[in-house]
Amino acid sequence: MLVTGGGSGMGLAMAKAFAQxxxxxxxxGRSIERAEEGAAQIAALGARTHAMSCDVRSPExxxxxxxxxxxxxxxxxxxxxxxxxxxPVLAENISPNAWAAVTRIAIDGTFLCSAEFARRRIxxxxxxxxxNNSAQYIWTGFPGDAHSxxxxxxxxxxxxxxxxxxxxxxxxxxxxxxxxxxxxxxxxGRRDDGIEPLQAMIPAGRTGSIWEFGWLSAMTCTPLFxxxxxxxxxxxxxxxxxxxxxxxxxVPPRERVDGPWGWQ
Amino acid sequence: MGLAMTGWLAGKHIWIEGSSPAIxxxxxxxxxxxxSDGDLDVWVHVVAVGAAKPAHEIAHAEWRASLGxxxxxxxxxxxxxxxxxxxxxxxxxxxxVGAPEQALGADQAAAAGAxxxxxxxxxxxxxxxxxxxxCILTREDGATLGNLAAYxxxxxxxxxxxxVIGIALxx
Numbered sequence: 001m002l003v004t005g006g007g008s009g010m011g012l013a014m015a016k017a018f019a020q021x022x023x024x025x026x027x028x029g030r031s032i033e034r035a036e037e038g039a040a041q042i043a044a045l046g047a048r049t050h051a052m053s054c055d056v057r058s059p060e061x062x063x064x065x066x067x068x069x070x071x072x073x074x075x076x077x078x079x080x081x082x083x084x085x086x087x088p089v090l091a092e093n094i095s096p097n098a099w100a101a102v103t104r105i106a107i108d109g110t111f112l113c114s115a116e117f118a119r120r121r122i123x124x125x126x127x128x129x130x131x132n133n134s135a136q137y138i139w140t141g142f143p144g145d146a147h148s149x150x151x152x153x154x155x156x157x158x159x160x161x162x163x164x165x166x167x168x169x170x171x172x173x174x175x176x177x178x179x180x181x182x183x184x185x186x187x188x189g190r191r192d193d194g195i196e197p198l199q200a201m202i203p204a205g206r207t208g209s210i211w212e213f214g215w216l217s218a219m220t221c222t223p224l225f226x227x228x229x230x231x232x233x234x235x236x237x238x239x240x241x242x243x244x245x246x247x248x249x250x251v252p253p254r255e256r257v258d259g260p261w262g263w264q
Numbered sequence: 265m266g267l268a269m270t271g272w273l274a275g276k277h278i279w280i281e282g283s284s285p286a287i288x289x290x291x292x293x294x295x296x297x298x299x300s301d302g303d304l305d306v307w308v309h310v311v312a313v314g315a316a317k318p319a320h321e322i323a324h325a326e327w328r329a330s331l332g333x334x335x336x337x338x339x340x341x342x343x344x345x346x347x348x349x350x351x352x353x354x355x356x357x358x359x360x361v362g363a364p365e366q367a368l369g370a371d372q373a374a375a376a377g378a379x380x381x382x383x384x385x386x387x388x389x390x391x392x393x394x395x396x397x398x399c400i401l402t403r404e405d406g407a408t409l410g411n412l413a414a415y416x417x418x419x420x421x422x423x424x425x426x427x428v429i430g431i432a433l434x435x
Contacts, residue, residue, distance in 0.1 A: 160433075163433055164433055167433055179423070203387070203388045203391030203392065203425070203426075204392075204422075204423060204425060205391065205392055206423075208423040209423070212422065212423045216415075216421075219415065224269070224407075224408070224415075225408050225411060225412065226407065226408055227406055227407075227408035227409075227431055227432060228408050228431045228432075229433055230430075230432075230433045230435075231429060231431065231435075233424070233427060233429055234424070234426070234427045235423055235424050235427070236423070237423050237425060238388045238391045238425050241385075241388045241426045242384075242388070243388060
């Protein structure tokens with residue numbers, strides 16, 4: 001299998017879950033150093049692995065990376081699209097470059113990697129499975145993070161269409177709409193005062209454990225879920241759901257003293 | 265990847281109300297005890313995918329029966345299950361299983377839509393009781409349905425609540 005952005009964070013959690021299930025794991029990252037760090041952790045689980053550098057916004061680079069992965073590990077039959085970037089910023093302060101970076105890594109990257117994967121599976125006459133890392137805020141908007149609000153929703157909506165396009169070829173496509181899964185490289189994992197304030201705001205009473213996300217992502221690609229395709233599964237401890245009819249007073253994001261996300 | 269859910273539901277007592285051979289088989293294979301008696305850890309309520317009629321041909325009694333099974337019994341059953349969990353001081357999981365909103369007639373459209381938003385609402389109301397509430401709306405009745413239900417009943421899905429999930433493309 002191949003995971004994009006697999007060197008750290010949620011991508012690494014996906015990669016580890018696939019490795020636990022017995023897969024050979026190609027770890028793709030912008031930075032080869034980070035991909036190699038992730039691959040070392042996967043190798044420690046006893047799985048065959050290979051680290052690669054790739055900019056998922058370039059179709060040529062994506063094709064080359066698939067060539068490299070298949071040369072080392074054999075045909076790629078499962079794909080996890082995780083590559084993405086995200087940071088709190090007011091919409092009026094998002095530069096064209098920042099907008100392009102966040103949206104194109106997630107939107108173009110997911111499309112290009114998925115299409116490359118599908119062309120190879122169709123050419124071989126074999127099916128496969130794709131899982132996309134989407135987010136719980138795709139149904140509500142995400143004030144303070146407009147670029148990611150757009151990008152993550154595009155991943156979820158293309159999931160359904162890619163699934164329809166490739167169902168005749170036996171390629172399944174699903175997504176996990178993930179809530180807060182703090183890790184060393186996430187904004188929420190880097191807070192000075194820890195994750196306790198996040199725990200309190202979530203109906204389940206805690207943030208998610210990163211391996212819970214990895215397990216569900218990998219499960220959607222296994223024969224256990226052989227008939228599932230085109231689905232977006234929310235895994236967020238109830239975080240995206242409304243708490244009450246009455247809401248706290250509205251504070252425009254630019255007036256929040258603790259930053260665009262409201263706590264940062 | 266060869267995976268089995270061996271032991272995922274070990275020690276759990278699950279009542280599957282309504283019939284789903286696939287869910288029963290998957291829960292048993294994962295180690296659950298299926299029973300409608302005594303202390304329950306999981307309540308699964310299944311309404312089989314039935315026939316559809318044009319709205320103008322649905323008699324009120326038929327409409328009521330559909331809403332009764334597809335919505336009322338589900339709410340009242342979940343309420344009883346959650347009451348029992350709280351009385352015992354334990355968490356639990358509720359899983360509603362039925363047809364997609366637009367799969368059948370207007371009765372199903374009403375019941376499934378209501379059920380979906382009820383799932384989200386109860387998931388939040390009972391979250392701090394450790395009671396999760398999820399819903400599968402699908403036409404599928406095979407192994408994937410069973411495995412998905414077993415996953416949602418298990419502690420591996422501890423961070424999944426208020427989710428409405430399909431299986432097939434047109435679910």
